[in-house]
Every structure is written in structure tokens, then in C-alpha cells.
Amino acid sequence: MDRIPILQMGRNLLVTIQVxxxxxxxxxxxxxxxxxxxxxxxxxxxxxxSALEIVDxxxxxxxxxxxxxxxxxxxxxxxxxxxxxxxxxxxxxxxxLDGVRTALNVERGMKLLASAKQDDDVDTDA
Amino acid sequence: MALRTEQDIVMSRQxxxxxxQELKFSLVDQTKMITAASxxxxxTVVYGGGGEMRWEIVVNGVRQGLRLHxxxxxxxxxxxELALTDGWTSGKGMGVGLSGSRRLVNEFEIRSExxxxxxxxxxxxx
Amino acid sequence: MKTQxxxxxxxxxxxxxxxxEEWVSEFKVGGSKGxxxxxxxxxxxxxxxxxxxxxxxxxxxxxDADAWSALRDVLESVSAARAAQGSTSGETSRFMxxxxxxxxxxxxxxxxKDTAVLAENLWWLSLLVDRAAQYTVDAYxxxxxxxxxxxxxxxxELSTPVVKLWEGVLAVPMxxxxxxxxxxxxxxxxxxxxxxxxxxxxxxxITGVPTVDTLVAQHLLKTxxxxxxxxxxxxxSGIRPQIAQTIVHxxxxxxxxxxxxxxxxxxxxxxxxxxxxxxxxxxx
Numbered sequence: 156m157d158r159i160p161i162l163q164m165g166r167n168l169l170v171t172i173q174v175x176x177x178x179x180x181x182x183x184x185x186x187x188x189x190x191x192x193x194x195x196x197x198x199x200x201x202x203x204x205s206a207l208e209i210v211d212x213x214x215x216x217x218x219x220x221x222x223x224x225x226x227x228x229x230x231x232x233x234x235x236x237x238x239x240x241x242x243x244x245x246x247x248x249x250x251x252l253d254g255v256r257t258a259l260n261v262e263r264g265m266k267l268l269a270s271a272k273q274d275d276d277v278d279t280d281a
Numbered sequence: 282m283a284l285r286t287e288q289d290i291v292m293s294r295q296x297x298x299x300x301x302q303e304l305k306f307s308l309v310d311q312t313k314m315i316t317a318a319s320x321x322x323x324x325t326v327v328y329g330g331g332g333e334m335r336w337e338i339v340v341n342g343v344r345q346g347l348r349l350h351x352x353x354x355x356x357x358x359x360x361x362e363l364a365l366t367d368g369w370t371s372g373k374g375m376g377v378g379l380s381g382s383r384r385l386v387n388e389f390e391i392r393s394e395x396x397x398x399x400x401x402x403x404x405x406x407x
Numbered sequence: 408m409k410t411q412x413x414x415x416x417x418x419x420x421x422x423x424x425x426x427x428e429e430w431v432s433e434f435k436v437g438g439s440k441g442x443x444x445x446x447x448x449x450x451x452x453x454x455x456x457x458x459x460x461x462x463x464x465x466x467x468x469x470x471d472a473d474a475w476s477a478l479r480d481v482l483e484s485v486s487a488a489r490a491a492q493g494s495t496s497g498e499t500s501r502f503m504x505x506x507x508x509x510x511x512x513x514x515x516x517x518x519x520k521d522t523a524v525l526a527e528n529l530w531w532l533s534l535l536v537d538r539a540a541q542y543t544v545d546a547y548x549x550x551x552x553x554x555x556x557x558x559x560x561x562x563x564e565l566s567t568p569v570v571k572l573w574e575g576v577l578a579v580p581m582x583x584x585x586x587x588x589x590x591x592x593x594x595x596x597x598x599x600x601x602x603x604x605x606x607x608x609x610x611x612x613i614t615g616v617p618t619v620d621t622l623v624a625q626h627l628l629k630t631x632x633x634x635x636x637x638x639x640x641x642x643x644s645g646i647r648p649q650i651a652q653t654i655v656h657x658x659x660x661x662x663x664x665x666x667x668x669x670x671x672x673x674x675x676x677x678x679x680x681x682x683x684x685x686x687x688x689x690x691x
Contacts, residue, residue: 175291177290178287211319213319213323239595239599239633242636244385251636257636258638259602259637260638343549
């Protein structure tokens with residue numbers, strides 16, 4: 156079973172999903188991410204799905220889970236690069252993925268993470 | 282093809298991708314069909330105790346289409362009405378797969394008997 | 408090979424060119440448009456394919472068989488060419504049917520002594536030419552349908568252009584009734600352009616949409632949801648007072664979608680959201 160690699164960049168973790176994942180692989184990713192956040196103290200996660208041509212309800216739920224889990228661990232997750240056909244299919248499936256933040260590409264995603272952290276800093280100062 | 286393991290779910294996606302590509306479906310239609318197949322394959326493997334996916338090319342006048350059958354000898358579906366209602370918020374089980382897939386295809390047929398098994402047939406026309 | 412096939416094969420081999428000539432003039436006698444050298448060329452290719460089928464011992468009653476595949480192909484292309492030129496299906500089948508006379512005449516000349524054989528051969532030929540004519544009509548219909556479908560598709564695409572209003576802002580003016588097919592197309596095109604241009608905001612203007620019912624609202628909702636899933640946002644503009652009333656009346660929940668009455672307002676909001684400020688320098 157392949158494991159999806161997680162890269163660290165400063166206080167952000169980057170995940171690029173490029174293979175058609177087995178359900179197990181997705182669950183493993185969830186575990187690995189939580190562990191890595193704890194280990195590195197990361198507060199931002201960027202998941203790049205621009206290579207994913209199929210996102211079914213399992214993967215969709217995985218993304219929602221990861222968003223939720225990271226929030227609890229005091230980190231922000233942004234999913235970037237969703238393909239148009241995938242977006243259309245997800246809507247038709249009835250998954251709106253509320254609570255999952257998305258951005259068009261990695262660049263925008265990083266900007267979103269940066270501003271999210273700023274907001275957090277402002278909040279904690281207040 | 283047999284649907285017994287998680288790897289088979291991945292295989293079913295790849296198989297349907299090849300089929301829809303050969304039939305020259307549009308990208309969005311391909312995505313919808315592959316996603317529907319993924320949902321139903323998963324149902325077969327996880328809830329049906331394993332089964333198989335069959336496919337056939339169908340013709341209606343000048344139109345061509347792809348029909349997929351997902352069959353298992355599992356426990357069957359006791360409450361069809363319930364299974365077919367949108368189950369996203371409860372986020373569990375077969376619900377999303379069935380009702381969601383129905384919206385992704387042109388024709389959807391399901392036969393199930395408790396203690397005997399289930400067969401779901403979906404069709405997408407070009 | 409059947410006797411009828413042999414008889415015809417011999418006849419066509421020896422008298423091919425004359426048959427073609429007579430065929431073409433028989434057709435012209437009926438009066439028709441689109442006469443030119445290409446009619447003769449068409450006749451020639453049909454006759455060649457016909458002969459092939461006959462030599463392959465084809466049976467007119469089984470027109471779908473392999474023996475006639477060359478003939479079917481030629482008839483298809485002749486039909487398609489005619490359909491594209493705007494000939495009627497009647498003309499096209501008349502062309503085929505005009506082949507009967509020249510061959511009848513020859514069969515008579517050859518078999519006038521043996522009426523039984525003559526009758527057999529005439530019947531056989533009649534069957535064949537009729538089937539061929541029928542095939543051309545069917546093929547013609549199919550071509551027309553294809554042309555119509557293609558035109559419909561083009562019309563659909565032309566009527567929903569996606570334009571770049573500003574840096575990072577796309578707009579789609581929707582005109583006419585929003586049906587399922589239309590909305591699908593708009594969704595796909597718009598989403599594709601959003602990815603290509605990296606635009607974060609899309610404005611869907613429905614000034615040109617006459618009515619909004621629950622179905623239309625659902626379509627719009629789906630479009631907006633898809634846009635948001637991808638990481639962009641959407642403003643719906645052009646909501647006329649009547650439409651606003653209908654929406655409230657029907658109890659349609661727009662689920663937090665931003666709406667504006669005019670495209671201008673939407674653009675203004677879009678600029679603000681993307682961080683642009685429009686100023687007018689003071690006159691000197």
C-alpha cells in the first residue's frame with residue numbers, strides 16, 4: 156500500500172495527492188497528518204488535489220475529516236486545485252463539503268493559510 | 282470483474298475509466314460515471330460482502346450508452362426508501378452512495394431482497 | 408452465385424457506361440436541382456459498389472449483410488452530401504430509383520424470350536433498387552439529425568459566452584430560459600475558465616432570464632456550490648423585482664449567495680472584494 160508523502164515547509168505541511176488512492180491509503184493519510192502536526196507543531200495544511208480526477212464520497216469525507224481534525228489541533232487546512240469535473244460531480248453527489256476551505260491553486264492556498272494565521276494571532280492577542 | 286477487496290474498488294474505477302474513454306464520453310460524463318461506479322463498488326465490497334461488476338454497451342437508436350451492474354449475495358436492503366434518501370448529514374453508510382449515484386446517471390435500477398442479495402444497475406447515455 | 412446475380416453482373420459489366428448515362432438522364436428528366444458533373448460521378452460510384460455487392464452474391468432481402476457494405480457506405484456519403492447541400496430526401500431516393508429504367512430495358516432486351524426468367528430478374532432488381540433507395544432516405548434522415556444537433560450545440564455555446572470583466576473577475580450573461588442542458592454547459596465552461604484564468608470571482612447575470620422557478624434556482628445553486636468548492640466565489644446579478652418576488656414567494660433559500668440587482672453593482676462589489684479601488688482624478 157502506498158503512503159502519501161507529507162512535506163514540511165516552515166510551519167506548513169504540504170500534501171500532494173497524485174495517485175488513485177485505496178480507501179486504506181486515505182485513512183492512513185489522515186493518521187499520518189495528525190501525527191505530523193503534533194510532531195512538528197505545524198499550524199497549516201495544504202492539500203493539493205489538482206491531479207485527482209475522481210473524488211468520491213469516501214475521499215470527500217476524508218477531506219472533511221481532515222479539516223475538522225486539524226481545526227481541533229489548532230491548525231488550518233486548505234484544499235486546492237479541485238478540477239471542474241470533480242466539482243460538478245461532487246455537487247451532484249450532494250456533497251457540499253461545508254467547513255472545508257478551498258482555493259484555486261497552491262499560491263492562493265498559501266495566501267489563505269497566511270491570512271488565516273494572522274486572524275488567529277489577532278484573536279489570541281485580544 | 283470481481284469486487285472483493287479495496288484494491289478492486291480502485292480497479293473498478295480504472296476499468297470504468299477505460300470503458301468511458303473508449304466510448305468517447307465527455308470528461309464530465311466520464312467523471313460522473315466513474316464516481317458512481319466507485320460508490321457502488323464500495324457498497325458491494327463493504328456492505329454486500331463482496332460481489333461483482335458487469336458491464337455492457339447499450340444502444341438506443343443512434344445513441345450509445347454504458348450500463349454497469351453491481352451484484353452481491355449480501356444481506357440485502359431492508360428499507361429501500363430509507364436507503365435512497367439523501368444521507369449526507371448522517372454521513373454514514375450506503376445512503377450517500379446510492380442516492381448520490383442516482384443523480385450521476387441517466388438510468389438507475391435497484392433490486393434487493395433481504396437475505397438474498399442486491400443488484401444495482403446504472404446507465405449513462407452519450 | 409444466384410442466377411439473378413449472375414445475369415445482372417454480366418449486364419453491368421458490359422454496359423456499365425451506357426447504364427450510367429441513361430441513369431443520369433432518367434434522373435434529369437424528373438427535373439431536379441443540383442445537376443452537374445457530380446451526379447454522374449455519384450452514379451458511377453454507386454454502380455461500382457452495387458456491382459461489388461452483386462458479385463459477392465448479395466441478397467437484396469438481406470441488405471444488412473457484408474456483401475452490401477460497400478454499397479451502404481457509398482449511399483451514406485451520397486446522402487450526407489445531398490443533406491448538406493439542402494436537397495430533399497425525396498430527391499435523393501428519386502436519384503436511386505431512376506436506376507431501374509436503364510437496367511429494366513437491358514434485362515428486357517436480354518431475356519425477352521424467357522418471360523419467367525425475365526420476371527425473376529426484374530423482381531430481383533426492383534427489390535434491390537428499392538432497398539437502396541430506402542437506405543438513402545434513412546441515411547439522409549440521420550445526416551439531417553446530426554446537422555441539427557450540431558447547430559443546436561453551437562447555438563447553445565454561442566449564447567453563453569464567458570467574458571473577463573476585470574483582473575480575476577469573470578462574467579456570464581445568461582440569456583433565455585435556463586434549462587438543464589444550458590446550465591450544465593454554462594457550469595462546465597465557467598468552471599473551466601475559472602481554472603484557466605485563476606479568477607476568484609464569477610458574476611452570473613440573469614437579466615436576460617425571463618422566469619426563475621424552483622428548478623432554475625436549483626440549477627443556479629448547483630453552479631454556485633461548484634464554484635465555491637473549487638475555491639472561487641460567485642455573485643448573481645440582474646435580479647429583477649419580479650424575480651425577487653418569485654424567489655421569496657416560492658420560499659427558495661439562496662443559501663448565502665450574494666445577489667445584486669444590476670451587473671454594475673456586482674462589478675462594484677467584485678472590485679472591492681478583490682481589493683481594487685476606482686478613483687476619478689480631479690479635473691485639472
